[in-house]
Amino acid sequence: MNINGSFETSLQTGDSALLVMLLLSFVIAVACGIVVYSIFYLSVTSNSQRLGQYLCAGTTKRQMKGLIRREGLLLTALALPASLTLSGLIAYAVTPDGWSWQNFALLCAIASVCGALTVQLSLRKPAAMAAMISPVEAAHSTASDREIKRHGKSSAELSPRRLALISWSVGRRKWLLTTLSLTFSGVLFMTAATWMSSWDDDAYSRQSGFQDNEYHISYLYDHSYPRTYGITEMQIGGHLSPELEADILALPHVAGLRVEHEAVGNVRYQGASFLQSFYPLTREDAEYFELDAQGDNSYDYLAGHDAIFITNSAFSENVNGVNFTPGKAIMLHYFDGEEHTVELEIAAVSEDMVENGDDRPTFCMADTTVRKLWGDMNTASTFYITAEDYAEYGNELEGNLSSLVEQYPDLSLSTLREQTIEDSGAIRQQKQQIYGISALLIIFGIFNLANTVLSSFAVRRREFSVLESLGMEQRQLKSMLRFESLLQIVPSLLLTLTLGTLCGWTLVWWLHRSAAYLEYSFPAAAAALYVLCIAVLPVVLNSGCLRAMERTPLTQRTRCEE
Amino acid sequence: MDIVTVHNLKKYFGRGENQVKALDGVDLAIEKGKFTAIIGASGSGKTTLLNMIGGMDIPDEGEVIVDGVNLRGLKEKELSVFRRSKVGFIYQNFNLVSTLTVKENILFPLSLAGSTPDPVFFEEIVKLLHIEERLNAFPAELSGGGQQRVAIARALIAKPAIILADEPTGNLDSKSGQNVLGLLKLSVETYRQTLVMITHNLELAQMADCVVRIEDGRVRA
Numbered sequence: 001m002n003i004n005g006s007f008e009t010s011l012q013t014g015d016s017a018l019l020v021m022l023l024l025s026f027v028i029a030v031a032c033g034i035v036v037y038s039i040f041y042l043s044v045t046s047n048s049q050r051l052g053q054y055l056c057a058g059t060t061k062r063q064m065k066g067l068i069r070r071e072g073l074l075l076t077a078l079a080l081p082a083s084l085t086l087s088g089l090i091a092y093a094v095t096p097d098g099w100s101w102q103n104f105a106l107l108c109a110i111a112s113v114c115g116a117l118t119v120q121l122s123l124r125k126p127a128a129m130a131a132m133i134s135p136v137e138a139a140h141s142t143a144s145d146r147e148i149k150r151h152g153k154s155s156a157e158l159s160p161r162r163l164a165l166i167s168w169s170v171g172r173r174k175w176l177l178t179t180l181s182l183t184f185s186g187v188l189f190m191t192a193a194t195w196m197s198s199w200d201d202d203a204y205s206r207q208s209g210f211q212d213n214e215y216h217i218s219y220l221y222d223h224s225y226p227r228t229y230g231i232t233e234m235q236i237g238g239h240l241s242p243e244l245e246a247d248i249l250a251l252p253h254v255a256g257l258r259v260e261h262e263a264v265g266n267v268r269y270q271g272a273s274f275l276q277s278f279y280p281l282t283r284e285d286a287e288y289f290e291l292d293a294q295g296d297n298s299y300d301y302l303a304g305h306d307a308i309f310i311t312n313s314a315f316s317e318n319v320n321g322v323n324f325t326p327g328k329a330i331m332l333h334y335f336d337g338e339e340h341t342v343e344l345e346i347a348a349v350s351e352d353m354v355e356n357g358d359d360r361p362t363f364c365m366a367d368t369t370v371r372k373l374w375g376d377m378n379t380a381s382t383f384y385i386t387a388e389d390y391a392e393y394g395n396e397l398e399g400n401l402s403s404l405v406e407q408y409p410d411l412s413l414s415t416l417r418e419q420t421i422e423d424s425g426a427i428r429q430q431k432q433q434i435y436g437i438s439a440l441l442i443i444f445g446i447f448n449l450a451n452t453v454l455s456s457f458a459v460r461r462r463e464f465s466v467l468e469s470l471g472m473e474q475r476q477l478k479s480m481l482r483f484e485s486l487l488q489i490v491p492s493l494l495l496t497l498t499l500g501t502l503c504g505w506t507l508v509w510w511l512h513r514s515a516a517y518l519e520y521s522f523p524a525a526a527a528a529l530y531v532l533c534i535a536v537l538p539v540v541l542n543s544g545c546l547r548a549m550e551r552t553p554l555t556q557r558t559r560c561e562e
Numbered sequence: 563m564d565i566v567t568v569h570n571l572k573k574y575f576g577r578g579e580n581q582v583k584a585l586d587g588v589d590l591a592i593e594k595g596k597f598t599a600i601i602g603a604s605g606s607g608k609t610t611l612l613n614m615i616g617g618m619d620i621p622d623e624g625e626v627i628v629d630g631v632n633l634r635g636l637k638e639k640e641l642s643v644f645r646r647s648k649v650g651f652i653y654q655n656f657n658l659v660s661t662l663t664v665k666e667n668i669l670f671p672l673s674l675a676g677s678t679p680d681p682v683f684f685e686e687i688v689k690l691l692h693i694e695e696r697l698n699a700f701p702a703e704l705s706g707g708g709q710q711r712v713a714i715a716r717a718l719i720a721k722p723a724i725i726l727a728d729e730p731t732g733n734l735d736s737k738s739g740q741n742v743l744g745l746l747k748l749s750v751e752t753y754r755q756t757l758v759m760i761t762h763n764l765e766l767a768q769m770a771d772c773v774v775r776i777e778d779g780r781v782r783a
Contacts, residue, residue, distance in 0.1 A: 158666055158673035170661050466657045469618060470716075471646020471674050473639050550638075555613045558657060 024437065027188060029114060031441070033122040034181040035448045036075075040068065040126035041177060042455045044133075052133050061131035068127035072119045080115055084108050094432065160480035167480075168487045171456075175488060178452045182492040183499065185445035186530065190500020191507055192438040193526035195518070198508045201427055203517035205420040209359055213258070214394060215385040215401055217248075220412040229335040230264035230275050231381060236337060239408045240380040248385060251400045253393035256386040261379040262361050263370050265334035270322040277361035278308070280370040280379065287354045288364060295326025295348030303366035307347030312362040314351050324349045336374045344369075390416070438526070446533060452488070453538045457545040464549065465557035478546065485538035493531055500527075565724055565756050566592035566615055571624035573610050573779075584610040585621070586779035592724075592772075597750060597757045599770035607779040608760045609728055615758065616649045616726045617641045629723035646671045650717030650755075652727035652746070656709040658701040658716075665697040668715045679719065687715045690752065691745055707738035714746050718753065725750060727759040731766065743769065 044051065054064065088108075092099050168175060209216065219234040227233060240259070248257055262277045281288055283299045288309065291297060297309045310316065310324050317323055329343045344365070353362055370379060387397050398415055405413045457464075464477060501522065508520045549557065568590040575582045584607045592598050602608045613619040614626050617633050626633045629648050636644060650671075651657075658667050668688070672679050688694040691711040701709050710730055717725050730746065731739030743766055750757040759770065767773050775782045 158662070158670055166661050463659065466659065468642065469645065469651060469657070470671055471642050471644075473642040473674075475639070476674065553619055555609075555619045558618075558653070 025114075028440070029118050031181070031185050031188065031444055032115075033118050034177075034184055035444060035451075036072070036119050036122040037125065038177050038181050038448060039451055039455075040072070040123045041129070042174065042452065042459075043071075044068070044126045044130045051130050064131045064133075065127040068123055068130050069120060072123045073116070076116045076119045080112055083115075084111060087111070090436065094429070094436075160476045161483045164480045164483035164487060167484055174452070174456075178448065178488060179492045179495070181448050182445055182489075182534070183495040185441050185448065186492065186496030186534070187500045187503055189438055189441040189445065189530060190496060190523065190527065191503045192434055192441060193523035193530075194501070194504025194508060194520070195511075196431060196434050196438070197521045197523035197526065198504075198518045199427075199431070200517050200519050201420070201423075203519065204427060205416060205423045207517055208419050208423075209384075210416045210419060213256075213384040213386040214390050214416040215387070215398065216382055216414045217244075217385065217401070217405055217411055218382040218414070220410050226275065228266060228275075229333075230277065232264050232335045232377075234410045235263075235378055235380070237410060238378040239411055240383060241378065244404075244408075245383065247404060248383065248401070251397065251404070253388040253397050254385060255388040258384040258386075259380050260360065260382040260384065261370075262381040263334070263374050263377075263379045265332045265373075267363075268331040268333070269320075269324075269328075272320045272322050274320050276316075276363050277381075278370065279361040279364045280367040281309070281364045282367050285354075291350045291352045291354065293348040293350035293352075295346070297348035297350065299366060302347055302364075303368045305345055305347060306369045306372060307345040307365070309348045309350070309364045310346060310362065311350050311364065312353035313349045316362065332373075334373060336377050340373070342373065442530060442533065445530075446537060449489075449534060449537055450541060453485070453541045454545065457542065461549060462557060464546075465554060468554055469558050474546065474550075478543070481542040481546075482539060485542065489534055489538065493534060496530070497527060563594045564591040565594040565629055566590070566758070567627045568611070568615070569625050571611070571614060571626065572622050573607075573614065573619070574622055583607075583779045585614070585624075588624070588776075588779070588781055590774065590781055592756065592758060594756050595754050596771040597747060597759070597769070598772045598774060599767035600758065600760045600774045600776060601762070601764065601767050602776035604762075606776045608776045610779075611776065612726050612728055612758065612760055615724070616651060617644045643675075646674050647720065648723045650720065650722040650725040652710070652713050652717050652725065652730045654729040654732040656701070656706075656713045656733070658709055658712055660701055663698050663700055664693060664704070664712050667701065667712055668719050670716060671720045675720070677720070683721075684719065687718055687749070690749060691715050705738070706734050707742055710734060710738075710742045711745060714742070714749060718749055718755065721753070722755075724756045724758060727757065729760050729762065731761070731763070739763075739766070 051064065054067070059067070088104055091104075217240065219231045219240070221227075221231050221234070245257060245259065248254060261280050263280065264275065264277045267274055267276045281299060281302065285299075288311070289298055291311060293309070293311075295309075296302075301307065302309055308330065313324050324346055326346050326349055329345050331341060332344055333339065333341050354360070385397075385401065387394050394417065398413075398417065401413055405411050467477065468474075504523070505520055508518050512518050512520075568588055571585050571588040571590075572583075573585040575584055582605075586607075588607075588611060590611075600608045600611065610619065614621050614633075615628060617626075617628075617636070621634075628644075631644060631648065633641070633644065645651075659670065662670065666673075668684070669679050685694070688697065691714055693708065693711050693715060696704060696708065701712065704712065710733075714730075717727075727746065731743055734742060746757065746759075747769060749755070759766075761767050
């Protein structure tokens with residue numbers, strides 16, 4: 001029986017991908033919540049006069065809360081169709097084969113409910129704040145009427161920097177909120193960027209048996225037309241011979257060659273029959289004898305009883321529908337030119353396995369047993385060849401090896417280069433997904449910052465005009481706004497870079513245990529891009545707002561009510 | 563000696579049938595050290611005239627010369643410098659900076675210019691306007707009259723060539739209004755300042771040395 005690739009994968013991965021997606025969705029929902037909270041908090045605080053007027057006109061606190069909630073529902077209703085359509089298009093673009101209208105409709109329903117809930121939960125506090133506004137505020141018409149709580153003494157020197165600091169000190173809650181949301185999305189972005197920058201494409205492909213080598217020569221076994229004893233008939237032909245080994249070692253730029261052995265037989269156990277390879281253990285294979293196993297997995301016992309040791313037992317048990325128990329026996333049919341049948345004791349069973357990176361059999365027996373059963377038959381199954389300087393001489397050596405292998409119709413050459421090409425599609429797809437998430441996160445950060453800058457400017461438009469009317473130059477106004485932006489951005493960037501680096505490192509460290517191709521690397525380019533975007537955005541927006549503001553005559557601006 | 567000369571000043575808002583002639587050829591001279599009141603109905607153009615004199619708005623035609631400075635052709639930066647050095651503004655709605663204390667609001671024009679305040683003059687002004695006890699308070703903590711007294715102190719602190727007041731008592735009750743105007747008049751007399759004030763109130767206008775009436779964008783008397 002040949003194992004179907006997808007079936008094998010399904011047995012190995014379980015629900016971890018789904019759990020990761022759920023976790024990611026939760027994190028994004030929290031980020032959205034912070035942004036929504038921030039928008040409504042700023043909206044309520046900057047519209048306290050208008051909301052106060054509603055209360056003056058007889059609006060109850062309950063109605064005021066309802067008003068804010070309805071604004072939230074309107075926001076949800078406007079955003080959902082666009083976001084669901086966009087997400088559907090992206091999903092289809094990423095995996096066209098996986099598209100299902102039924103699943104999409106289900107996800108739309110779930111996303112709509114989650115989105116509406118997130119918005120409603122996020123605006124609970126702003127709605128409560130709106131309900132607490134005193135109707136007296138409606139009577140206030142000027143900026144100077146607003147009560148200010150600020151620490152620190154009066155200062156005779158009021159430079160643009162000092163003014164920025166004063167503005168910061170009176171709006172610390174807003175500052176904290178923006179810093180928090182900006183840092184949150186920034187940390188997520190840095191974590192995703194670290195994941196990408198830590199991804200080593202070469203190491204990813206090398207994990208498929210190419211850890212310390214670049215070429216495999218093995219028997220050309222076609223799983224579509226299985227033979228009763230697997231590669232045994234080809235092993236009898238003996239083309240993976242010491243002579244071929246010597247020929248390969250004589251080629252230029254060959255740094256080393258390792259020969260892997262295995263013997264194949266047909267196992268019958270608990271009514272199941274399956275083709276199985278056996279790895280011949282020597283006394284030196286200490287890592288096998290150190291595995292946590294049921295039964296006796298010592299070399300002496302295995303050799304003394306001609307018994308077998310089954311590692312990674314759960315996999316074979318699931319595939320074949322059996323349950324391996326130490327002390328019981330398997331029936332092995334094997335071939336060495338003639339067919340034989342032998343009963344072998346299961347000496348030990350372990351759920352663990354030795355990770356050597358090769359596709360080594362999980363069923364083992366002592367080398368002495370292999371010799372007893374298969375005699376002098378050449379059990380070499382694969383040659384692992386290492387190039388002297390792969391980057392420099394890899395192509396040349398591959399050409400020479402191909403020429404050599406072509407002489408043997410039952411041998412095949414697989415290379416790291418082919419593996420890299422084969423993996424590139426999967427890598428591209430995974431990276432596209434991470435790129436997409438990163439882009440989403442950076443857009444979050446930018447959107448949130450833009451919202452803060454624009455709403456803050458809109459609220460303070462009249463204040464800036466008054467400052468101008470008193471003789472403040474554009475240069476001084478710009479300098480003040482620039483310094484305010486610095487006060488907003490620098491702490492957030494410091495926090496983002498510190499926590500983002502820490503989170504990225506932790507994620508890579510955690511994933512490295514199961515994904516050795518991830519080696520921590522600081523995402524310098526992504527971090528620089530993020531810093532640039534976040535640093536430049538307020539300057540650009542403030543400049544644009546100032547230019548737009550200047551189009552209205554100063555007299556009109558100083559008169560206008562907020 | 564005239565500190566302000568306005569010649570053929572025109573300012574139109576809107577176009578075509580909707581065009582409003584806020585100022586339609588105003589000629590005016592204001593004498594230095596005098597208190598001039600500008601009166602007129604709503605929409606007569608008095609605030610527009612005041613804004614033109616203060617460099618807050620740009621005329622369509624004509625010229626304004628304040629203390630020897632012709633405002634025509636001044637760039638935005640030069641207008642800013644003009645406003646903070648030559649003009650002290652007092653607005654109907656005070657226009658104090660809510661985040662600054664009373665002291666900071668008063669000293670703000672000097673800070674913008676990078677000038678060091680004269681402590682003796684500062685003490686004099688705050689005592690004259692009865693705000694010496696509230697220097698560390700914020701505008702929101704003061705009454706309307708209190709806020710307007712701070713605005714007067716702010717207008718005086720840089721010893722500007724002219725003080726422009728746009729209905730300074732408009733947001734105050736009559737008692738506070740009388741009190742504030744009395745202090746304003748006392749201040750400009752004490753420091754020999756030129757004061758130009760817009761008002762609807764003829765009773766208040768009678769306190770001025772000179773009254774200018776504006777109607778339909780033109781000076782009538």
